[in-house]
Amino acid sequence: MSAKKNPKQTFEESLKRLEKIVEILEQGEISLDEAIELYEEGIELSKFCGEKLKTVELKLKKLSKNLNGEFEITDLETE
Amino acid sequence: MDQRGRKILSVSELTQLIKYSLENAFPHVWLQGEISNAKLHTSGHFYFTLKDEKSQISAVMWRSNLTTLPFVPEDGMKVLALGSITVYPPRGNYQIDVVELQPVGIGELQLAFDRLKRKLAAEGLFDAAHKKPLPEFPERIGIITSLTGAALQDIRTVLQKRFPAVEVVVSPVRVQGFGAAEEIAQAIEEMNRFGEVDVLIVGRGGGSLEDLWAFNEERVARAIYASRIPVVSAVGHEIDFSISDFVADLRAPTPSAAAAMVVRDRRELLEVLSNISYTMRQAIADRIQHLRDRIRHAVGSYSFNRPRDLAREYAQRLDELGRGLVSAMNHRYAMKKHESAALHHRLEGLSPLRVLHRGYAIVRKNGAVVARASDLKQGDQTKLQFYDGTVGARIDEE
Numbered sequence: 239m240s241a242k243k244n245p246k247q248t249f250e251e252s253l254k255r256l257e258k259i260v261e262i263l264e265q266g267e268i269s270l271d272e273a274i275e276l277y278e279e280g281i282e283l284s285k286f287c288g289e290k291l292k293t294v295e296l297k298l299k300k301l302s303k304n305l306n307g308e309f310e311i312t313d314l315e316t317e
Numbered sequence: 318m319d320q321r322g323r324k325i326l327s328v329s330e331l332t333q334l335i336k337y338s339l340e341n342a343f344p345h346v347w348l349q350g351e352i353s354n355a356k357l358h359t360s361g362h363f364y365f366t367l368k369d370e371k372s373q374i375s376a377v378m379w380r381s382n383l384t385t386l387p388f389v390p391e392d393g394m395k396v397l398a399l400g401s402i403t404v405y406p407p408r409g410n411y412q413i414d415v416v417e418l419q420p421v422g423i424g425e426l427q428l429a430f431d432r433l434k435r436k437l438a439a440e441g442l443f444d445a446a447h448k449k450p451l452p453e454f455p456e457r458i459g460i461i462t463s464l465t466g467a468a469l470q471d472i473r474t475v476l477q478k479r480f481p482a483v484e485v486v487v488s489p490v491r492v493q494g495f496g497a498a499e500e501i502a503q504a505i506e507e508m509n510r511f512g513e514v515d516v517l518i519v520g521r522g523g524g525s526l527e528d529l530w531a532f533n534e535e536r537v538a539r540a541i542y543a544s545r546i547p548v549v550s551a552v553g554h555e556i557d558f559s560i561s562d563f564v565a566d567l568r569a570p571t572p573s574a575a576a577a578m579v580v581r582d583r584r585e586l587l588e589v590l591s592n593i594s595y596t597m598r599q600a601i602a603d604r605i606q607h608l609r610d611r612i613r614h615a616v617g618s619y620s621f622n623r624p625r626d627l628a629r630e631y632a633q634r635l636d637e638l639g640r641g642l643v644s645a646m647n648h649r650y651a652m653k654k655h656e657s658a659a660l661h662h663r664l665e666g667l668s669p670l671r672v673l674h675r676g677y678a679i680v681r682k683n684g685a686v687v688a689r690a691s692d693l694k695q696g697d698q699t700k701l702q703f704y705d706g707t708v709g710a711r712i713d714e715e
Contacts, residue, residue, distance in 0.1 A: 249482065250454035253586075256593050263600035270608060277601045284594050291583045291590065293482035296473065301459070301488045301511060309511045314464075314487055 249290050256283045329406065336404035339411060343402035348374075348413060349421065352394045363495075365390065367398060367413065375412035376400070382416050386495035388426060388530045395421040419527075426526055430533050433560055437535070442542045443563045449547040451567060452515045455579055457484045459514035459546065461504045464489040467522040468551065468572035475576035480583050486514055492521035498534035505540040505548070517544065518575045519561060520551030532559035541565050551575035673704035680710075 259280040263273060300314040319325055326334070350367035357363050361380035366373050376398065378386075390396065399417040404410070420426050437443065458476070462468045469487065476483060488508055490500040501519065508517055519541065521529070531537060532552045541548045541564045550565030551572040562568040569575030615621055665671060673679070679702040680687040687693060697712045 248454070248456055250452070250456075253454070253590075256590075260593055260596050260600070263597055263604075266600070266604060266607075270604060273601060273604055277597060280593075280597045284590055284597075287590050288587070290482045291587050296477045296481040297484040298473065299484060299486045301486050301508065309507075311486060314485075 247286060249287060252283045252287050252290075256280055256287065259283070328409075332404065332406045332409060335411075336406065339402050339404055345399070345401060346413070348398045348400065350374075350396065350398070352390050352396055353392050355390055355392050363390070367396070375410060376415050377412055378415040378418060383495040384491075386418060388420065388429075388527060389495065389498070389534065390418060391429065394425050394429070396425075397421055426530065426533075430560070433533065433535055433538070434563065437538055437560065437564065442538060447542070448566045451547050451549070451579060454581070455483060455515035457486060457514045458579055459508045459511075459517040460485055460487045461490055461501060461508065461517060461519045462487070462521055462572070463492045466492060468492075468520055471522070471571070471573040472518060472551075472576040475573050476580060479577060480580035480586075482583070483580060493524070493528050493531055497531035498536045501531055502534075502536045502540035505537075505544055509544055509546055512546075514546060516579050517546050517548045518551050518569075518572070518579065519548055519565070520569070520572050520575060521553065522572060523553040523557070526557075529553050529557060529559055532561040534560070537561055538564045549575045549579060670704065673702070678703050 259276050262268060263276060263280075266273075268276070298314045299311045302310050302312060304310045348367060350369050350373075353366045353368055353373075355363070355365040361383070363378040363380075363383055365376050365378075367376050368374070397419045398413065398415045400413040400415040402411055403414050405412060441447070460469065460472060462472075464487065473485065476485065486508075488504040490504045491497040492501070505517065505519065508514060519537075520532070523529075529552055532550070538560045541550070541561055547566040549567045549569050550559065550561040551569040551574065552559045552561060553571070558568075567578060569578055669679070680693075681700045681702065682693065682697055687699065693699070693712050693715070695712055695715050699710050699712065701708050701710050
């Protein structure tokens with residue numbers, strides 16, 4: 239239920255959940271306690287999404303393979 | 318010279334002579350013909366035959382020259398070759414060492430393009446049903462292009478502007494020249510084995526049909542078709558279509574456009590987010606207001622207030638009763654007080670002492686009241702009591 243419980247949270251999941259929360263809240267068919275719990279979760283999610291959108295630096299990587307033939311993601315040196 | 322004066326050459330000597338004269342005679346020749354027996358050797362060198370209706374000549378293109386070749390030469394293709402004639406002494410044959418190879422006109426490439434397009438279409442590689450939707454919010458974007466081309470910079474610029482919260486993973490490949498198609502196809506396959514990207518952009522900036530040719534190769538088309546990761550084809554200028562455009566899940570007219578297609582604009586998303594926050598706050602505020610109204614309503618209701626009203630009524634009643642009691646008591650007290658005052662008054666009127674005010678006096682002899690004159694004789698000592706005091710008196714005469 240809580241947003242904090244998912245360590246590998248994606249923007250997409252968060253936004254979807256947020257939209258769901260708004261929908262439930264607007265229908266108003268749940269108890270006040272539940273509504274407040276959802277609202278708090280929504281605030282957390284909205285904070286997470288907001289932070290994500292405020293990211294300014296694009297990460298540029300390169301796909302390569304190491305000596306064991308395993309994939310490696312390395313920083314791409316840019317000119 | 319032999320004894321009979323004949324000049325006799327060894328095979329090698331003759332071959333050397335031929336080699337010398339031929340190679341000097343044709344150091345640089347433009348040759349037009351049709352390719353046949355095309356064969357790419359494992360060494361990387363390309364062997365083929367150039368022919369016309371009547372003649373043919375062996376041809377070789379060394380690996381180092383192949384890298385700049387914009388297309389894969391196929392049997393039946395009409396080409397213009399630049400090269401030099403060389404003689405290979407061990408086999409005693411001559412050939413042309415090709416350094417540059419061009420299709421004759423665009424026609425040839427166009428024919429190859431149309432051929433492949435028809436073939437792949439017939440196989441269903443372009444079917445809409447096969448196309449995968451792009452993820453709405455990719456976290457990681459795979460890009461297959463050249464590290465040095467404009468495409469990567471363009472994609473980067475657009476992503477940086479629109480949605481920088483993503484990770485770009487580049488798989489560098491050559492995007493033109495012989496072998497480029499193979500590299501592109503392999504990179505697509507590698508990305509799929511790696512599996513940790515949400516969408517792939519495959520492409521390069523604009524160029525001539527030859528420059529873009531790698532994206533018209535069957536090898537690339539099949540790799541795109543087989544990709545489990547959605548592929549956006551982003552090749553060249555807006556007007557050109559490549560085979561990869563048809564087979565990809567989405568065709569972008571340019572690399573910049575591809576970048577804009579895979580991510581949403583963050584300004585737009587920030588707005589969405591702020592709307593969501595507002596709606597959420599509003600929903601809760603409405604909810605609370607609604608409950609507040611209900612509480613207010615309940616508190617104001619008749620039944621809720623009945624016990625209190627009853628209590629108030631009783632209290633009022635009690636007050637009233639109390640007040641009545643006090644006033645009744647006061648009334649009674651005043652009446653009794655009045656009665657007692659009247660009685661007192663009457664009592665006072667009856668008192669013998671009262672008569673003394675009017676000038677009477679009480680005569681006492683030896684403390685007893687003397688009521689008749691005959692009780693007194695000359696010389697008796699008496700006391701006369703007036704209203705304001707008592708004096709002594711002696712009787713003078715009887």
